[in-house]
Amino acid sequence: MDLFNNLAIGFGAAFTLQNLLYAFGGAVLGTLIGVLPGLGPVATIAMLLPSIYALDATPALIMLAGIYYGSQYGGSTTAILINVPGESASVVTAIDGYQMARKGRAGAALAAAGLGSFFAGSVATMVVAAFAPPLTELAFKFGPAEYFSLMVVGLIGAVVLASGSLVKAIAMILLGLLLGQINTDVISGVPRYSFDVPELTDGIGFVAIAMGIFGFGEIIANLGRPAEHREVFTKDVRGLWPTRQDFKDMAPAVLRGTTLGSILGVLPGGGALLASFAAYTLEKKSKGRPDEVPFGQGNIRGVAGPESANNAGAQTSFIPMLTLGIPPNAVMALMVGAMTIKGIQPGPQVMTSNPELFWGLIASMWVGNLMLIVLNLPLIGIWIKLLTVPYRFLFPAILAFCCIGLYTLNNNNFDVYMAVLFGLVGLAFYKLGCEPAPLLLGFILGPMMEENLRRALLLSRGDWTTFLTRPLSAALLIAAVLMIVVVSLPSIKAKREEAFQED
Amino acid sequence: MKIKSQKDFWSGIMFIVVGLGFAWGATNYSMGSSARPGPGYFPLGLGFLLAFLGALVVFQSLTIDTRDGDPIGPWPFKQAVIILGAVALFGLTIPRLGMAVALPLLIGISSLASGEFHWKEVLVNVVVLTVGCWLIFIKGLGLTIPLWPTFITG
Secondary structure, three states, rough: OHHHHHHHHHHHHHHHHEEEEEHHHHHHHHHHHHHHHOOOOOHHHHHHHHHHHOOHHHHHHHHHHHHHHHHHHHHHHHHHOOOOEEEEEHHHHHHHHHHHHHHHOOHHHHHHHHHHHHHHHOOOOOOHHHOOOOOOHHHHHOOHHHHHHHHHHHHHHHOOOOOOOOOHHHHHHHHHHHHHOOOOOOOOOEEOOOOHHHHHHOOOHHHHHHHHHHHHHHHHHHHOOOOOOOOOOOOOOOOOOOOHHHHHHHHHHHHHHHHHHHHHHOOOOOOOOHHHHHHHHHHOOOOOOOOOOOOOOOOOOHHHHHHHHHHHHHHHOOOHHHHHOOOOOOOHHHHHHHHHHOOOOOOHHHHHHHHHHHHHHHHHHHHHHHHHHHHHHOOHHHHHOOOOOOOOHHHHHHHHHHHHHHHHHHHHOOHHHHHHHHHHHHHHHHHOOOOOOHHHHHHHHHHHHHHHHHHHHHHOOOOOOOOOOHHHHHHHHHHHHHHHHHHOOOOHHHEEEEEEEHH | OOOHHHHHHHHHHHHHHHHHHHHHHHOOOEEEEOEEEEEEEEEEEHHHHHHHHHHHHHHHHHHHHOOOOOOOOOHHHHHHHHHHHHHHHHHHHHHHOHHHOOOOHHHHHHOOOOOOOOOHHHHHHHHHHHHHHHHHHHHEEEEEEEOOHHHHHH
């Protein structure tokens, strides 16, 4: 069995002392930032990118991956205990989880979230291992025209499923693509939009963009809001183990959440956030015991379903990134950046050229999930204490880490100034209601897209119909158009808005 | 004509301006032909597309009713100036004065942005974070960051 051989390579790589330590480090850090509201995985991974220069590629990616799925565990803790989702994907967990905590059942809710996430994480690891190789095979058949169309689908998919105005989201992608044009043209060697600034001829560092918009922009926005009142149910966390009835109730919800999350994670624009929303809706629609607690008043299924789904989605969203080199969400965009920093060109060849990295990363996800369940259930008390740290201590620390990261990126203060500029830009986006995540995706994919477009046109001798006459490319473009049409239909539009109103 | 969504109106204007800006910039570079696209080909197309979408957003903001006119609301100017100013100062000071000076400045100044400022707390935060960063980044990760001012180390 190839699958087992491959997983054996992976576990061999993941079980070295160094990689175990980095997986553990990532899991701890992920839980930490998941617990702390106002600090998400995007900002954290951006913050840590400069420090991975000192690491090998495999431990670096293992650690960054650990941060992402670790934050899904940590985010549920705050959602349940203080009704503040530490992570956007835990928004729906707060609905029933917090009600359970108010009724003195915080322990059961935390256990449901933790055990559900662990189960989902284990299944999703297998899904990634099973589906990555065939997709990679497919990707090798792609020419530049197919790649270009695939990126169009990826970018459109990333926004149709998000909340907010569709036109604005597509405009944000274009803005990202344009910012990606500030570089030296790969084909002709002409510097573009550099205004004779030598640093700009290499392009804007995407760490500077990510930190400016997601790091500084968010800090300013958080400080601009009046301080929230937090009520922490710390004393009520006892009796972690759910009752037998709880287990019976949550088992089907965990299964449904895992399945849904695994599927939605692979889709462009999918990942943890969408998975948890969809799973909550599904749980509300499916029938439970006749005498169960209604939804919104502390139903354990409302915690187990979405929490399993967001963890499964977080992990399967690695599939398009690992096999095609196309990031389905902002976190994966940063992972692509991390691979590039380590000199690995993301794409289908990663599996064959760096099998240890590829399978080690997958195996480490399961190991990391095992660590997380230990970190989060028996040691829950430590994380609860962290919730009492006020934001006024936190944000200078975030700033300090960001600044040092920016400076060490190229040992140059230019990146620090760029991040200041993008902090302003991020604030403007926030005030104007423009979601910045699509911009980051566009920025990452911009140069790749341009190269593939120009190569496709070169091959077809300038014939634009090449994108429609090649069947695979045509199918992908039709899929992109269909997505836009479907989301724009009045009935679906209303549903989509409704789905995101629930938070 | 009445603007029905302030947020959308101004984001639309932003998209138009930036899109046209990039398209105008692209005219400085060789356009090539569709068989041999030059460096200006892709940005020109993207710029016009962005400007078009911006116009669409503006059109929507003038025609589609919103409940409260989507006001942009007050800008957190004070916080923005303090935070971004502190970061810019860090960028200015780090190569010359080193981490031992630049970090405390960054932490001290940025703390002013929070509504609650207590001298003792900020001092503790400064010491803990500066020592912590020195341990993690210089000792632990071995990054080359100047620690002391150049006039001391020579």
